[in-house]
Amino acid sequence: MARGGINKALVAKAHQAVLARGENPSIDAIRIELGNTGSKSTIHRYLKELEEEASTRMDDEALLSQPIRELIARLASRLQEEAHGIVDESKSHYEHQLNELSERYAALTQEAGQMVDQHNVLERRLDETCSELSAKSAACDALDKQLNAATQREASTTALLKEKQAHIESLEEKHRHGREALEHYRESVKEQRDQDQCRHEHQIQQLQAEIRTLNQAISVKQGDLTQLNKDNARLVSELNAARKVTQDLESKLTRADTKLEDANKQLQTQSADLQQYADSAQRQASQIDELTQRLESAQSKVQDFTVSQAKLEAELSVKNDMIERLMAENRRQHDEPAT
Structure with a gap:
């Protein structure tokens, strides 16, 4: 207190x-x-x-x-x-x-002894590590030599690839010109086909109008008109067949275009693969030649189609002349009672 x-x-x-x-x-x-x-x-x-x-x-x-x-x-x-x-x-x-x-x-003395032992172990490990480092250094030198050799091989391969790439670009340029010519020819054929089709349709419309006039004016010539109708039906059937042939040729032409596009895609893929496999350049050139032959074959088919279409047009002209003669005779027979 x-x-x-x-x-x-x-x-x-x-x-x-x-x-x-x-x-x-x-x-x-x-x-x-x-x-x-x-x-x-x-x-x-x-x-x-x-x-x-x-x-x-x-x-x-x-x-x-x-x-x-x-x-x-x-x-x-x-x-x-x-x-x-x-x-x-x-x-x-x-x-x-x-x-x-x-x-x-x-x-502490015992711990110091353990530390000395650990130091000795670490020194041995250090020596082993130095040996391994020397071996790895030698391996690295060998790898450097291999890398230099690989670099040289890569340079030569790159030069070869550039040469092959230039060749491929030349082939692509040729095929591009071929595609452009084919496209131009296809457009001209299509334009000519459209014109012929319009002309044929117009002629058919004229024939149908004249047939309707003949049916109304000449009732006494029913038999001849019936036969004329049959001829007209056959003519329409032949025209439809010609249209079918035209459609088949268009389909073939479309498939040829598709094959050309597939060939172009395949050529692009092969061009990319050429950077890794320079040895396949010769096979690609062969494939390109084959595609060129297919293109020439397709062009030949188109020419054949043009010849066939010309024949159909000639036959249609003959049929038109026949109809015109029949119509002239019908008009002449129609005019004789009036005279």
């Missing part, structure tokens, strides 16, 4: 109490004994005065009475015993620390 203040007597009493417990009478210990009361400077000042007074009393033993001397002797004996106890305790504590340090030194 904290007190209101301290004085010299309280400090002396606390000093004796601390000494009686065998503790060191320090300022902090005395302040704790006083109940944490008083400043350290004041306690220090009182302790200093008590030490001076004790020194004065010890210096002048003649002034001390016998009981005080006996008390001092007992205190001295007690202090000596306590000092021996403190020394023994310190010695025991020191020996305990010494044993702990010895054990720790032994453990």
Whole structure:
């Protein structure tokens, strides 16, 4: 419990109490004994005065009475015993620390031995790694030589590929011109076919109109008109057959165009593969020649179709002349009764 203040007597009493417990009478210990009361400077000042007074009393033993001397002797004996106890305790504590340090030194020595072993192992591993590194360096040099040789082969292959590419581009240019010529020819054939078809349709319309006129005007010539109708039907059938032939030829021409487009796609694919397989250039050239032959064959078929169409047109002209003669005869027979 904290007190209101301290004085010299309280400090002396606390000093004796601390000494009686065998503790060191320090300022902090005395302040704790006083109940944490008083400043350290004041306690220090009182302790200093008590030490001076004790020194004065010890210096002048003649002034001390016998009981005080006996008390001092007992205190001295007690202090000596306590000092021996403190020394023994310190010695025991020191020996305990010494044993702990010895054990720790032994453990550190063992650990140092293990570290030395690990160091030796690491040195061996380092030597092995250096050997492996040397071997890998030699392997890298060999790989560099192989890479240089491969680079040279690649340069020669690249030059060969460029030469083959130029050849392919030349072939593509030829085929492009062939496709353009084929396209132009196909457009001209289609235009001529459309014109012929329009002309044929117009002629058929005229024939149908004239036939309707003949049917209305000449009832007595029913038999001739029936035969004429049959001829007309046959003519229409032949015209339809001609149209079918034309459609078949158009279909064939379309398939030929498709084959040409497929051939172009295949040529592009082969051109891309040529960069990896330069040896297949000759086979591609052969395939291109075959496609050229197919193109020429398709052109020949188109020419054959043109000839066949001309024949059909000639036959149709003959039929038209026959119809015109029949119509002239019908008109002449129709005009004779009137005359």
